[in-house]
Amino acid sequence: MANFFQDLQDILFLDIETASATSTWEELPLRLQDEWSRKMAQQASAEDSNPSDLYFRRAGIYAEFGKVICVGVGFFHYSTEENELVYRTKSFAEETEHDTLYAFRELLERRNWILCGHNSKEFDFPYLCRRMLINRIPLPSVLDIAGKKPWEIRHMDTMEMWKFGDYKHYTRLELLAAVFNIPTSKEGIDGSAVNEVYYQVGDLSSIRRYCIRDVEVTARLYLAYQGLPGDLEFRVLNLDEEVKDKP
Numbered sequence: 001m002a003n004f005f006q007d008l009q010d011i012l013f014l015d016i017e018t019a020s021a022t023s024t025w026e027e028l029p030l031r032l033q034d035e036w037s038r039k040m041a042q043q044a045s046a047e048d049s050n051p052s053d054l055y056f057r058r059a060g061i062y063a064e065f066g067k068v069i070c071v072g073v074g075f076f077h078y079s080t081e082e083n084e085l086v087y088r089t090k091s092f093a094e095e096t097e098h099d100t101l102y103a104f105r106e107l108l109e110r111r112n113w114i115l116c117g118h119n120s121k122e123f124d125f126p127y128l129c130r131r132m133l134i135n136r137i138p139l140p141s142v143l144d145i146a147g148k149k150p151w152e153i154r155h156m157d158t159m160e161m162w163k164f165g166d167y168k169h170y171t172r173l174e175l176l177a178a179v180f181n182i183p184t185s186k187e188g189i190d191g192s193a194v195n196e197v198y199y200q201v202g203d204l205s206s207i208r209r210y211c212i213r214d215v216e217v218t219a220r221l222y223l224a225y226q227g228l229p230g231d232l233e234f235r236v237l238n239l240d241e242e243v244k245d246k247p
Contacts, residue, residue, distance in 0.1 A: 072211035
């Protein structure tokens with residue numbers, strides 16, 4: 001088990017929170033307004049065709065029309081001397097998306113991480129790559145997968161791991177948390193409310209907390225896949241709180 005915990009230290013668990021690029025569709029440049037209308041014309045039903053309303057509800061899921069407002073990460077450290085497992089967590093949510101992504105990139109370049117998220121291969125990883133390029137930030141090695149062989153890509157996805165080859169099977173993180181008896185992260189807000197909380201309430205602190213709770217649920221789910229209990233005890237260090245408490 002000690003060897004498992006040592007290897008566990010190489011995994012960086014992560015989750016991102018995204019919002020529409022602007023608070024309203026009307027604030028978009030005209031070219032992007034036109035592109036959004038074209039995109040939604042192919043997807044919206046007749047009774048749900050207002051581009052402005054659709055933009056506020058849906059734009060955050062598209063990297064071309066959204067932006068990253070928070071990146072939450074978590075990673076484990078195992079002390080052999082004290083036989084203690086410590087989970088460190090941190091969020092990146094700066095004043096601009098560029099600064100958020102750049103700070104996150106610096107963390108990625110410090111170690112040869114394995115990245116792990118839930119539905120991350122379909123959403124988080126490509127979204128991060130696209131927004132980094134839009135912000136003129138060079139991709140870090142762990143995200144720059146062009147030309148790499150499958151075994152060279154250091155990405156894991158807890159949803160993909162649950163599929164067992166069933167490519168049509170989508171399973172929410174919250175459902176798996178319930179199945180494995182892992183405490184919920186859905187306290188206060190959930191993903192559907194992020195845009196409203198960000199633009200209308202201006203409460204980025206709540207979004208940070210929600211994001212890092214999701215990361216911890218993902219980390220606990222990964223441990224559960226290894227046969228460990230969903231309520232496994234480990235010491236949690238919130239690095240955001242450590243920075244806040246410094247004089």
